[in-house]
Amino acid sequence: MNILTSPLSPNTPPFPTSSLQDLCSTMHNSLFLPHPTISARPIPRPVRRCLLRVSAASPTVAAPQRETDPKKRIVITGMGIASVFGNDVDKYYDSLLEGENGIDVIDRFDISTFPTKFAGQIRNFSTEGYIDGKNDRRLDNCWRYGIVGGKKALENAGLGLQTEAFKKLNKERAGVLLGTGIGGMATFSDGIEALIGKGVRKMSPFFIPYIITNMGSALLGIDIGFMGPNYSISTACATSNYCFHSAANHIRRGESDIILAGGTDAVITACGMGGFSACRALSTRNDDPKTASRPWDIDRDGFVMGEGAGVLVMESLEHAMKRDAPIIAEYLGGGVTCDAYHMTEPRSDGLGVSSCIKQSLENAGVAPEEVNYINPHATSTPLGDLAEVNAIKKVFKNTSEIKMNGTKSMIGHCLGAAGALEAIATIKAITTGWLHPTINQFNIEPSVEIDTVPNKKKQHEVNVAISNSFGFGGHNSVVVFAPFKP
Numbered sequence: 001m002n003i004l005t006s007p008l009s010p011n012t013p014p015f016p017t018s019s020l021q022d023l024c025s026t027m028h029n030s031l032f033l034p035h036p037t038i039s040a041r042p043i044p045r046p047v048r049r050c051l052l053r054v055s056a057a058s059p060t061v062a063a064p065q066r067e068t069d070p071k072k073r074i075v076i077t078g079m080g081i082a083s084v085f086g087n088d089v090d091k092y093y094d095s096l097l098e099g100e101n102g103i104d105v106i107d108r109f110d111i112s113t114f115p116t117k118f119a120g121q122i123r124n125f126s127t128e129g130y131i132d133g134k135n136d137r138r139l140d141n142c143w144r145y146g147i148v149g150g151k152k153a154l155e156n157a158g159l160g161l162q163t164e165a166f167k168k169l170n171k172e173r174a175g176v177l178l179g180t181g182i183g184g185m186a187t188f189s190d191g192i193e194a195l196i197g198k199g200v201r202k203m204s205p206f207f208i209p210y211i212i213t214n215m216g217s218a219l220l221g222i223d224i225g226f227m228g229p230n231y232s233i234s235t236a237c238a239t240s241n242y243c244f245h246s247a248a249n250h251i252r253r254g255e256s257d258i259i260l261a262g263g264t265d266a267v268i269t270a271c272g273m274g275g276f277s278a279c280r281a282l283s284t285r286n287d288d289p290k291t292a293s294r295p296w297d298i299d300r301d302g303f304v305m306g307e308g309a310g311v312l313v314m315e316s317l318e319h320a321m322k323r324d325a326p327i328i329a330e331y332l333g334g335g336v337t338c339d340a341y342h343m344t345e346p347r348s349d350g351l352g353v354s355s356c357i358k359q360s361l362e363n364a365g366v367a368p369e370e371v372n373y374i375n376p377h378a379t380s381t382p383l384g385d386l387a388e389v390n391a392i393k394k395v396f397k398n399t400s401e402i403k404m405n406g407t408k409s410m411i412g413h414c415l416g417a418a419g420a421l422e423a424i425a426t427i428k429a430i431t432t433g434w435l436h437p438t439i440n441q442f443n444i445e446p447s448v449e450i451d452t453v454p455n456k457k458k459q460h461e462v463n464v465a466i467s468n469s470f471g472f473g474g475h476n477s478v479v480v481f482a483p484f485k486p
Helices: 019-032 090-095 134-136 141-156 165-170 185-198 205-211 215-224 236-252 270-280 316-321 351-364 384-395 415-433
Strands: 074-082 174-179 258-264 308-316 330-336 371-375 465-472 476-481
Touching: 074 090, 074 141, 074 236, 074 316, 074 415, 090 215, 090 415, 141 174, 141 185, 141 258, 141 308, 174 215, 174 236, 174 351, 185 205, 205 215, 205 415, 236 308, 236 330, 236 415, 236 465, 236 476, 258 415, 308 316, 308 415, 330 351, 330 415, 351 384, 351 465, 351 476, 371 415, 384 465, 415 465, 415 476
Parallel strands: 174 258, 371 465
Antiparallel strands: 074 308, 074 330, 258 308, 330 476, 465 476
16 A cells, blocks of 8 residues: 555545655654643654655566466457458458458449548348348348358357357357447438438338347347347447457456457448548548558548458357367457547547557556557548557557558458457467558658558567557557467
8 A cells, every 4th residue: 555645544535745744744743742632751753754755666566467267268269250351251361461452432322422432342242041031131231241240250169050069058148249330320321311201101110220239239149049248339430349348358257158249330321421521531532542541651531431340259268168169369358448539539649549558458467568469440540540659659669579550451441340350350360470461551651660561461470469449539449369378
């Protein structure tokens, strides 16, 4: 206990450090001078007037300790995806490694009058084998992506719905945390159009259920029968990491054995593109959309919209070992903070982000020196990219061994799903030993002194990785992954 900051009694406020002389004097008088109502022989004046000593040196800090309890260690046993590169995790990462570009002109609706005419649009998406035809026709893409991603993650974990392993799961201790930044945007747009154009009687009875943000977790939970924690977190583009962080906490508190966690979003609609164009967040590089998403490049002019879903199967090591699960990587910890600064702009000093990174490392039991790979938020916005780099430099004093790459340079910014898609890229970097490039690195900002893996993949053995996601409103989230070691 620090006597300068701790109360002397339950009813006594803490003493500020600036009041040290008064404190010393008060303690001396009360300890060594006779009380006016008590007769006592004089007490010799002590040589040292105060028994307290203030030192500018920081107290000794113990080395970080990672979790060792198999009930509380969190492992990743499955991954599922819906992306501009398809629904297969390996194909997705192979496309990233090759520097493929998923950005193209939008053909889903008439884009001719829009300031931005391109995005990372998913085409020819198939739900066959995962969603029945009747529901498939009704569902918003946001939920279609999330359900397919969730079920594919289960299959990847050896828990396909028809397997004995899945049937043996205690469904009351299995949960779903599928977040979204926006929810059913297309459903919302269609409903308003029907209301204004045709009247209230022409609105779909599914209007409300399919726009609310909790429905991704609800529908997936209903489909697979998971009865444990089930809700949606919506913290804009930080959503997925918030879901991972919360899922891990449920497991570590002993409330669940296994949780499907991630994010989904589908905002490439007229309403979505119009709205983000109106707040001037999007790149308008219509003459060359393939080079529009260019994190840290001096000529970046805004982010490129993407869409999709990513889902991880997170479970306690004890539960995974009991069912002989395929362990892919380990989730070490995470952190969440708020800039408390502005609705859409980041703090230029990166304080909220740097404190979030520090919090995540502390939660993970990891020293900054152990981290050698960062999958950053890196949206290709003029303010955000450098604010994040400033925050990284605050935490990691020596970045010579660190590499970071911008997944969004190839798939765009998938909002609430971004963190999940990037977590999967992070985990694949751990398991393959290869980092995908950041494409469109033409003229990098001079202050970005970290290796951004420019334009060509690199081999790199990942020791500890962090993945950053930040959202409108100042929401910050960082998660920490590492190779699994028994």
